Amino acid sequence: MEDERTADLIRAQLRRQRALAGWNQEELGRRTNYSASTISAVETGTRAMDLPFATRADEVLETGGLFVSLLGMAARNRQxxxxxxxxxxxxxxxxxxxxxxxxxxxxxxxxxxxxxxxxxxxxxxxxxxxxxxxxxxxxxxxxxxxxxxxxxxxxxxxxxxxxxxxxxxxxxxxxxxxxxxxxxxxxxxxxxxxxxxxxxxxxxxxxxxxxxxxxxxxxxxxxxxxxxxxxxxxxxxxxxxxxxxxxxxxxxxxxxxxxxxxxxx
CATH class of the missing domain: 3.30.870 (Endonuclease; Chain A)
Incomplete structure (x- = not known):
């Protein structure tokens, strides 16, 4: 249950940070070198966010390491x-x-x-x-x-x-x-x-x-x-x-x- 809540938080934060930047999925994909379909898959949970994606999203969205930290939280829950x-x-x-x-x-x-x-x-x-x-x-x-x-x-x-x-x-x-x-x-x-x-x-x-x-x-x-x-x-x-x-x-x-x-x- 805790893992699911963390996964939901990661997806919600990606959508939120993208919206705060004023970008659609295609624009975020262009800036991160991912396809719009990949951005959509991560936001909807059909693809898990991995470390390379999290690192690039943090850089482009200037989140101060938010997504890498959230990945760490998810992993900590699995320990x-x-x-x-x-x-x-x-x-x-x-x-x-x-x-x-x-x-x-x-x-x-x-x-x-x-x-x-x-x-x-x-x-x-x-x-x-x-x-x-x-x-x-x-x-x-x-x-x-x-x-x-x-x-x-x-x-x-x-x-x-x-x-x-x-x-x-x-x-x-x-x-x-x-x-x-x-x-x-x-x-x-x-x-x-x-x-x-x-x-x-x-x-x-x-x-x-x-x-x-x-x-x-x-x-x-x-x-x-x-x-x-x-x-x-x-x-x-x-x-x-x-x-x-x-x-x-x-x-x-x-x-x-x-x-x-x-x-x-």
Whole structure:
């Protein structure tokens, strides 16, 4: 029911914003490079709004990211119950810690990289992929708000050396994020050998009251950890993982070296 209300809101807002601009469907289509029939299909619900459409509509209608945010809202409503407590912890955190031995963490992913990751599940419908991409982009808005959290991300070098075509763009984005004073990117070099982080990814969030919440993922689901003993273990493992990684300057230099192998962007 909640999903239906959000979908209705998206359609109503598209009609409203178009009317405020004084355009018919054909004019909006011309300005967004979509056909009038596509605009009609989105407004009537026979076609779901995807992220490229939402992004272009926001740009043309100058909505300040309204449609991308609405897509994120729709995706948030679809999130499994085990993930929602982590989303709340992440949204209001003052400090965030991410480690992944195989992928770039979600908050630092480009839309194309996120899209490729979400397509790992080859049974996921394309409109759901786009909805989830939009949601991931919306989650990243905490990185650019007035008082953003401090973010420390540790990434294994192997995750950076994937030869996919999207990696050049992703590495350039990672370097751009690392320029922000509150985002710290560290890379575990390939010659680091075995370490506890190879057991799997972990994420940690510290709230304003000083409490930590952890999140662990596996192939089927995820687990939010907030008990004292569990958090003590995760914090200890984080310190080990962080200790294995290169300092920021050397990490950035390594990312630049890997990016250079993909040619100019």
């Amino acid at each position: 499994p119950s085990w993930f929602k407590p982590w989303l709340e912890a992440e949204r209001f955190a003052q400090q965030l810690r991410y480690f992944n031995p195989t992928l770039v963490p979600g908050l630092l992913q480009t839309a194309n990289y996120a899209r490729a990751v979400l397509r790992f599940d080859d049974t996921r419908p394309e409109d759901e992929v786009e909805e989830q991409v939009g949601f991931r982009m919306e989650r990243q808005e905490i990185l650019t708000k007035a008082r953003p959290p401090q973010v420390v991300a540790v990434i294994d070098e192997s995750a950076l050396r994937r030869r996919d075509a999207i990696m050049g763009e992703q590495l350039a984005h990672l370097l751009k994020m690392a320029e922000l004073p509150h985002i710290h990117v560290h890379v575990i070099p390939a010659d680091a050998g075995l370490h506890v982080g190879l057991s799997g990814p972990l994420a940690l969030a510290r709230s304003a009251d000083g409490n930590w919440v952890g999140h662990l993922e596996n192939q089927l689901a995820g687990l939010v950890v907030d008990g004292e003993d569990g958090m003590a273990t995760l914090l200890a493992r984080w310190e080990i993982v962080r200790g294995v990684a290169l300092p920021q300057a050397l990490s950035v230099a390594l990312v630049k070296e890997v990016e250079s192998q993909h040619g100019p962007q």
